[in-house]
Amino acid sequence: xxxxxxxxxxxxxxxxxxxxxxxxxxxxxxxxxxxxxxxxxxxxxxxxxxxxxxxxxxxxxxxxxxxxxxxxxxxxxxxxxxxxxxxxxxxxxxxxxxxxxxxxxxxxxxxxxxxxxxxxxxxxxxxxxxxxxxxxxxxxxxxxxxxxxxxxxxxxxxxxxxxxxxxxxxxxxxxxxxxxxxxxxxxxxxxxxxxxxxxxxxxxxxxxxxxxxxxxxxxxxxxxxxxxxxxxxxxxxxxxxxxxxxxxxxxxxxxxxxxxxxxxxxxxxxxxxxxxxxxxxxxxxxxxxxxxxxxxxxxxxxxxxxxxxxxxxxxxxxxxxxxx
Amino acid sequence: xxxxxxxxxxxxxxxxxxxxxxxxxxxxxxxxxxxxxxxxxxxxxxxxxxxxxxxxxxxxxxxxxxxxxxxxxxxxxxxxxxxxxxxxxxxxxxxxxxxxxxxxxxxxxxxxxxxxxxxxxxxxxxxxxxxxxxxxxxxxxxxxxxxxxxxxxxxxxxxxxxxxxxxxxxxxxxxxxxxxxxxxxxxxxxxxxxxxxxxxxxxxxxxxxxxxxxxxxxxxxxxxxxxxxxxxxxxxxxxxxxxxxxxxxxxxxxxxxxxxxxxxxxxxxxxxxxxxxxxxxxxxxxxxxxxxxxxxxxxxxxxxxxxxxxxxxxxxxxxxxxxxxxxxxxxxxxxxxxxxxxxxxxxxxxxxxxxxxxxxxxxxxxxxxxxxxxxxxxxxxxxxxxxxxxxxxxxxxxxxxxxx
Numbered sequence: 001x002x003x004x005x006x007x008x009x010x011x012x013x014x015x016x017x018x019x020x021x022x023x024x025x026x027x028x029x030x031x032x033x034x035x036x037x038x039x040x041x042x043x044x045x046x047x048x049x050x051x052x053x054x055x056x057x058x059x060x061x062x063x064x065x066x067x068x069x070x071x072x073x074x075x076x077x078x079x080x081x082x083x084x085x086x087x088x089x090x091x092x093x094x095x096x097x098x099x100x101x102x103x104x105x106x107x108x109x110x111x112x113x114x115x116x117x118x119x120x121x122x123x124x125x126x127x128x129x130x131x132x133x134x135x136x137x138x139x140x141x142x143x144x145x146x147x148x149x150x151x152x153x154x155x156x157x158x159x160x161x162x163x164x165x166x167x168x169x170x171x172x173x174x175x176x177x178x179x180x181x182x183x184x185x186x187x188x189x190x191x192x193x194x195x196x197x198x199x200x201x202x203x204x205x206x207x208x209x210x211x212x213x214x215x216x217x218x219x220x221x222x223x224x225x226x227x228x229x230x231x232x233x234x235x236x237x238x239x240x241x242x243x244x245x246x247x248x249x250x251x252x253x254x255x256x257x258x259x260x261x262x263x264x265x266x267x268x269x270x271x272x273x274x275x276x277x278x279x280x281x282x283x284x285x286x287x288x289x290x291x292x293x294x295x296x297x298x299x300x301x302x303x304x305x306x307x308x309x310x311x312x313x314x315x316x317x318x319x320x321x322x323x324x
Numbered sequence: 325x326x327x328x329x330x331x332x333x334x335x336x337x338x339x340x341x342x343x344x345x346x347x348x349x350x351x352x353x354x355x356x357x358x359x360x361x362x363x364x365x366x367x368x369x370x371x372x373x374x375x376x377x378x379x380x381x382x383x384x385x386x387x388x389x390x391x392x393x394x395x396x397x398x399x400x401x402x403x404x405x406x407x408x409x410x411x412x413x414x415x416x417x418x419x420x421x422x423x424x425x426x427x428x429x430x431x432x433x434x435x436x437x438x439x440x441x442x443x444x445x446x447x448x449x450x451x452x453x454x455x456x457x458x459x460x461x462x463x464x465x466x467x468x469x470x471x472x473x474x475x476x477x478x479x480x481x482x483x484x485x486x487x488x489x490x491x492x493x494x495x496x497x498x499x500x501x502x503x504x505x506x507x508x509x510x511x512x513x514x515x516x517x518x519x520x521x522x523x524x525x526x527x528x529x530x531x532x533x534x535x536x537x538x539x540x541x542x543x544x545x546x547x548x549x550x551x552x553x554x555x556x557x558x559x560x561x562x563x564x565x566x567x568x569x570x571x572x573x574x575x576x577x578x579x580x581x582x583x584x585x586x587x588x589x590x591x592x593x594x595x596x597x598x599x600x601x602x603x604x605x606x607x608x609x610x611x612x613x614x615x616x617x618x619x620x621x622x623x624x625x626x627x628x629x630x631x632x633x634x635x636x637x638x639x640x641x642x643x644x645x646x647x648x649x650x651x652x653x654x655x656x657x658x659x660x661x662x663x664x665x666x667x668x669x670x671x672x673x674x675x676x677x678x679x680x681x682x683x684x685x686x687x688x689x690x691x692x693x694x695x696x697x698x699x700x701x702x703x704x705x706x707x708x709x710x711x712x713x714x715x716x717x718x719x720x721x722x723x724x725x726x727x728x
Binding site: 084085086136137205206208209211212214215216218219221222223224225226227264268269270 | 336393396398425426
């Protein structure tokens with residue numbers, strides 16, 4: 001590994017740890033670290049309320065936000081490699097619209113019961129459907145995957161619009177879910193989020209194959225990559241990760257698109273370094289976006305912040321690249 | 325080494341190539357040629373197992389290619405595509421190292437051995453100086469050398485080239501083809517656009533057209549004017565490159581076989597004066613004969629490559645009675661005779677004197693005949709002609725007479 005990349009990875013690790021500790025203190029009421037950590041020297045006794053706020057409310061939310069960010073960024077990097085297109089994101093093959101439809105069905109028909117399960121099934125189901133539609137004789141050309149992903153997204157969006165049109169009072173709830181946020185996150189969500197970690201580790205094991213796949217399928221095949229199998233594994237893992245992320249926090253946009261893109265500018269296109277660094281950077285990005293909203297913006301949906309900050313920054317990067 | 329037998333393959337609908345069989349042994353360089361759409365690339369894709377055959381097999385050392393894992397196949401066969409678009413900015417050394425992918429386990433990284441082999445491949449292809457540059461910053465020729473280095477790093481026994489140099493300048497083409505040609509112990513199978521390069525670098529050529537093998541053999545056997553006319557619809561002159569002794573294709577004439585009234589024309593020429601005329605008349609669809617020509621005359625080579633019947637005799641041999649009779653028959657059968665201005669001496673004068681008793685067969689003299697006869701009486705010979713001669717200066721002037 002290049003020394004520069006080791007440095008980037010180490011810096012991101014340190015930043016992540018520091019950020020998690022700072023995040024604990026941030027919020028509508030600020031809690032000094034000393035108040036909750038018994039081993040730190042402090043005055044007086046440990047504040048029980050502060051401890052409750054931190055362990056039952058903030059910590060699960062912080063960890064969930066971090067994990068969801070990690071997952072979206074890694075799935076985004078994998079999809080960009082698979083589609084040889086730096087404009088791809090984990091939602092590109094119908095994941096977000098599938099998840100949204102699942103969530104909307106749960107809200108409208110079951111009053112919000114089992115919402116995360118419905119969202120997960122919707123998100124992964126959409127990807128499977130896209131894959132099945134695009135496959136002929138065991139081969140799924142990436143262009144077909146991309147196009148049928150777009151078509152299916154449109155189709156699901158129209159059903160979603162229909163549901164929203166007829167949703168009545170629960171429209172508000174659907175809207176909130178669509179924008180994405182971490183309001184009701186608890187420890188069970190963090191435990192589910194650990195599955196994201198598992199998915200990401202498996203993707204890392206395929207990072208050298210991803211490097212080669214980004215040269216094109218025929219080239220990859222002649223270099224010894226089992227292309228169709230690899231596509232299947234990557235699509236499944238990416239849909240799995242994005243599905244879990246969506247079920248925890250709703251359809252948060254831009255993290256999966258922009259994080260791998262920025263990281264690629266820093267560490268280069270090699271997925272062996274790109275994926276671990278995107279993992280940390282995605283986590284950091286979403287963690288800080290969530291910190292901002294819960295501290296300063298009265299807990300508005302975090303998806304608003306990610307797109308509001310992410311989109312202009314992305315355009316700035318595009319301009320920079322055009323100049324270079 | 326590699327055996328293709330009775331292979332039929334296509335892209336889902338009908339077969340693009342049908343019942344193809346070929347064999348390539350160790351150290352051989354095989355070229356696949358043929359007009360666009362003849363199925364060259366399809367054949368190569370089937371050989372590299374990218375396309376699954378409808379029927380028939382491709383075998384490497386007796387093992388069916390479809391039963392070999394992608395990993396093992398990559399260690400046996402390297403592929404150099406026509407052009408590789410690389411979306412991300414990998415460095416040159418990264419790309420070459422990808423050639424080692426099939427040798428590195430999923431959970432391990434490249435060994436010093438892998439690095440040594442990749443380095444050697446870069447040295448072979450002369451790209452070490454841009455090892456750390458991005459592949460998208462270097463020129464097309466340099467990038468193609470990178471792709472070849474990547475294939476060499478696979479340590480393949482078979483190298484497949486799909487018009488690997490067709491986008492490059494001639495200097496890079498030669499450089500890369502030399503490089504590939506000098507790889508030892510590797511079977512090379514390549515699709516070629518440029519017939520001269522194919523002739524120069526291949527030991528064996530396969531001419532494909534409409535998905536079938538039309539000719540199969542050494543470059544000299546495959547690259548004949550007849551094959552080129554039949555399968556590429558061109559009139560080409562095939563000569564032997566004096567340096568490489570390989571066939572060389574030059575002077576392409578458009579084929580317009582729509583000549584309103586094809587004539588039988590006999591051409592008398594010498595010292596290269598008739599070659600261009602033969603090509604031009606042949607291209608118009610006339611049926612020609614030529615002679616008497618010495619076998620070392622370039623007109624003789626032109627006539628042979630255009631598959632024109634020619635009355636020939638060894639260089640510097642005197643014109644025999646037998647040959648004179650043959651010439652007499654040829655000119656009498658012809659609708660007209662064209663004498664392409666040539667140096668005339670006592671030895672070849674018989675070519676001309678023989679024309680004197682022609683009746684109803686016009687004799688056109690294209691350009692000037694230089695007179696080297698004893699006494700310089702060429703003009704007197706022309707004067708004895710029953711019908712006289714029609715002097716013309718250029719071919720453009722000649723054609724209206726012939727079409728008359």
